[in-house]
Each structure stands twice: as C-alpha cells, then as structure tokens.
Amino acid sequence: MPxxxxxxxxxxxxxxxxxxxxxxxGLSGMPVLGRELFARDVAVVPGGGAFITAAHLARFGRxxxxxxxxxxxxxxxxxxxxxxxxxxxxxxxxxxADAGPQLxxxxxxxxxxxxxSRRAGHGHPATLEAALDAPGMRxxxxxxxxxxxxxxxxxxxxxxKGLTVSLDPSWDEDLIYRADFLQTCQGIDAxxxxxxxxxxxAGTTKIEQGLDCLTAHFPLVVLKRGADGAILARGGDRFxxxxxxxxxxxxxxxxxxxxxxxxxxxxxxxxxxxCLEAAIAAGSLSxxxxxxxxxxxxxA
Numbered sequence: 001m002p003x004x005x006x007x008x009x010x011x012x013x014x015x016x017x018x019x020x021x022x023x024x025x026g027l028s029g030m031p032v033l034g035r036e037l038f039a040r041d042v043a044v045v046p047g048g049g050a051f052i053t054a055a056h057l058a059r060f061g062r063x064x065x066x067x068x069x070x071x072x073x074x075x076x077x078x079x080x081x082x083x084x085x086x087x088x089x090x091x092x093x094x095x096x097a098d099a100g101p102q103l104x105x106x107x108x109x110x111x112x113x114x115x116x117s118r119r120a121g122h123g124h125p126a127t128l129e130a131a132l133d134a135p136g137m138r139x140x141x142x143x144x145x146x147x148x149x150x151x152x153x154x155x156x157x158x159x160x161k162g163l164t165v166s167l168d169p170s171w172d173e174d175l176i177y178r179a180d181f182l183q184t185c186q187g188i189d190a191x192x193x194x195x196x197x198x199x200x201x202a203g204t205t206k207i208e209q210g211l212d213c214l215t216a217h218f219p220l221v222v223l224k225r226g227a228d229g230a231i232l233a234r235g236g237d238r239f240x241x242x243x244x245x246x247x248x249x250x251x252x253x254x255x256x257x258x259x260x261x262x263x264x265x266x267x268x269x270x271x272x273x274x275c276l277e278a279a280i281a282a283g284s285l286s287x288x289x290x291x292x293x294x295x296x297x298x299x300a
Contacts, residue, residue, distance in 0.1 A: 010138025011063035012263060013092070013131050013163070014054035016147050016170075017123050018068040018083075020075045020103040021047030023252055023290045027109050039107075045291035046082040047104055049143030049170055052253040055293040056260030056282055058087035062267075065089035067131045071100015071120060086293060092127040092134070108250045108290075123147045132161045139163055139267055141259065144170035148184060155187040164267075166190040168259055169197045176200045182217045190266065191218040192259050195225055207231070211238070222262055222279070224255050230280055232272045239272035243280050250290045257295075258283035 026040020050068055057064035066088050070076050072095055083090060098121035105116045123146065125131075132140070140158040142148050148155070148167060158165050167188045169176065177200060178184075185191070191214060199205045202213035207223070211233040214221045221233045229242040261282030265275045289295035 010267065011065065011089075011134070011136045012054070012057055012139045012141055012267070013065050013067050013134070013137050014050040014057070014088075014141045014143060015067040015125075015128070015131075016050030016143030017048050017102060017119065018051050018066065018070055018079070018093075019047040019117065020079055020101065021045050021106060021252065021291055022103065023106045023108060023250055025108045025250055025290050027107060030107060030109070030112070030114055041290065043290035043294060044078070045294060046079045046086070047253065047291065049168055049253075049256040049259075050141070051083070051086070051088065052256035052286075052293055053141055053143060053168075053260045053263070054088040055086040055296060056257045056286075057264055058089075059296050060260065060264045062264050063089065063136060065092050065131060065134065065137070067092045067125055067128060069094045069096055069099035069121060069123065069125050071095075071102060072097050073100040075103060076100035082293075086296075092125065092131040094125045094127050096121065096126075098122075106250070106252045108252065113251060123150050132158060132163070137163065139263065140165045141263060142167045143256065144168065144172070145175055145181065145185075146170070146172050149175060149178075155185070159187055164189045166192060166259070166263060168192045168255065169201070171197055185217065188218055190220045190222065190263075192222050192224065192255075192262070194255060195223065198223055222276075224258055224283070226251070226254075230258070230276050232276055239276060241273070241276040241280055244284055246284050246288055248287045251287050252291060253293065254283045254286040257286035 023043045024039035054064040102120040107114045140163045198210040202210035223231045232239040258279045262279035265278040
C-alpha cells in the first residue's frame with residue numbers, strides 16, 4: 001500500500017454550517033400525518049458536520065477550529081455551552097442574525113432514521129480568510145458539498161495557503177446529482193463519501209466500479225460503509241477494514257466522527273490500516289450515544 005500521509009502534523013479548520021440538533025430516540029415508529037408520536041428520550045446538542053468533526057479532533061488532542069456562522073436567536077445562543085465545552089477553537093465563528101435559527105430534527109429508530117432540517121442565510125463566514133491565514137493550520141476539512149458549491153474557488157484558495165483539503169459530500173438531494181459536482185471538487189486531496197453518495201456520483205451501486213470512478217477524480221477516497229466498515233482507495237490500491245459490533249443508540253454524526261478519526265491519523269502520516277482503524281473506532285464510539293458528540297462525554 002502506498003504512503004497515504006496527508007502532510008505534517010498541524011491544526012485543522014472545519015468549515016460548514018452549525019445546527020441545533022434535536023435528536024429523538026426511543027421511538028415506536030416514524031411520525032404519520034394526523035397522529036401524535038412520543039419519544040422516550042431527546043437530546044438538544046450542537047450539530048453539523050463541521051462541528052462534530054472538530055469536536056472529535058479536539059478530543060484526540062489535535063487543534064481544531066470551527067469556521068461557521070451562528071445566529072443570534074435563542075436556539076443558536078442555546079448552543080454556546082455545548083460549543084465551549086467541546087474544546088473546539090471558536091475564534092472563527094461569525095455571529096449574524098440571518099444565520100439562525102438553523103436546526104435539524106432527527107428521529108432515530110434501531111435500523112432507520114429521518115431528518116428534517118432548516119438552513120438559514122448563506123454559508124460563507126466572514127471569518128474565512130482569517131482562518132485560512134491562521135498560523136499552525138495545515139488542513140481544511142469541508143463538511144458538506146453545499147458549502148463548497150457556495151464559496152467560489154475555495155479549494156484553490158486553501159491550496160494557495162499551503163493547506164491540504166478534504167471533503168465529505170454530505171447527502172443533499174438537490175446537489176448530489178449536479179453535472180458539475182466532480183468538477184467543482186477539483187483539487188480535493190481526500191474524498192470521504194458514504195455508499196449512497198458514491199452510488200449517486202458514480203452511477204453504480206457496485207463498490208469496485210464506484211471506487212474506480214471516484215479515484216479517477218480524487219487521489220484518495222475513503223468509503224464509509226456503516227456497520228460493514230470502510231474502504232480506503234488510492235488509484236488501483238484498496239485497503240479494507242470491518243467495523244466491530246457495538247450497541248447502536250444513534251448514528252447521527254457517526255460519519256463526521258469517522259472523518260475526524262481518519263484525518264487525525266492521516267495528517268500524522270499514518271498508513272492505510274492505522275487511518276481506517278482510527279476512523280472506524282471514532283465512528284463506532286459516536287453511535288453509542290445520542291447526537292454527534294455526546295459519546296465523547298459519556299463513553300470516552
């Protein structure tokens with residue numbers, strides 16, 4: 001397996017929207033129009049791929065900064081305690097009235113989940129340029145394609161600053177089938193899709209064919225397969241790791257935790273086995289509590 005090092009050890013900028021996550025668990029079914037359904041438990045926590053990835057990186061001891069916009073409404077302000085307790089650098093969080101309320105309602109069953117989200121304002125923080133210039137930062141993680149599509153020449157600007165770049169496409173029905181999706185991603189060093197996203201982009205559900213398609217566009221592809229583990233692909237090389245069986249409470253944010261585990265070891269120069277093992281361990285920890293970061297406190 002070729003070296004998959006992402007470069008020198010350093011800080012990570014995590015760019016993307018931050019949500020107030022309302023995570024309902026202990027459901028007997030999914031909501032039906034005209035009927036009321038009660039959940040056994042609910043968690044109200046900060047969410048969004050950028051924050052969740054940054055929080056897990058911070059717990060690994062790596063400097064991680066959130067680059068995001070937050071509202072000034074009560075829901076947005078209610079996230080402050082959780083954000084501060086995460087250990088994430090919040091220096092590049094912009095407060096703006098139009099950035100909230102921004103929330104996701106997650107309804108979770110043992111083998112299924114559903115989301116209802118609201119985006120607010122735009123996703124281009126006024127702090128972005130300062131973040132890209134920040135000393136000690138070596139990598140930019142873009143938590144969703146929607147942010148990349150919104151910020152012109154984002155990858156090129158990051159590369160000019162000497163940063164490596166990763167992207168989690170983060171499923172978006174309106175964007176995943178765009179004809180220019182892969183072209184917009186030009187310059188990405190590490191692409192981190194799940195199986196559904198791979199199938200949409202590659203036009204096939206066959207794993208090997210899908211990886212062949214994506215590795216023609218990205219130097220490094222890490223395919224998240226949930227309970228089946230993950231595959232790291234670089235060119236024609238493949239490295240596979242399975243996932244352990246754990247008590248699954250909520251899979252919300254598990255992919256973002258996976259990203260953090262992968263990036264932490266990749267940026268330290270880890271080999272394929274070490275990168276995947278760290279990624280799967282982080283994702284497996286995340287699913288054992290409600291919300292993307294709750295497991296860091298309850299199980300760490």
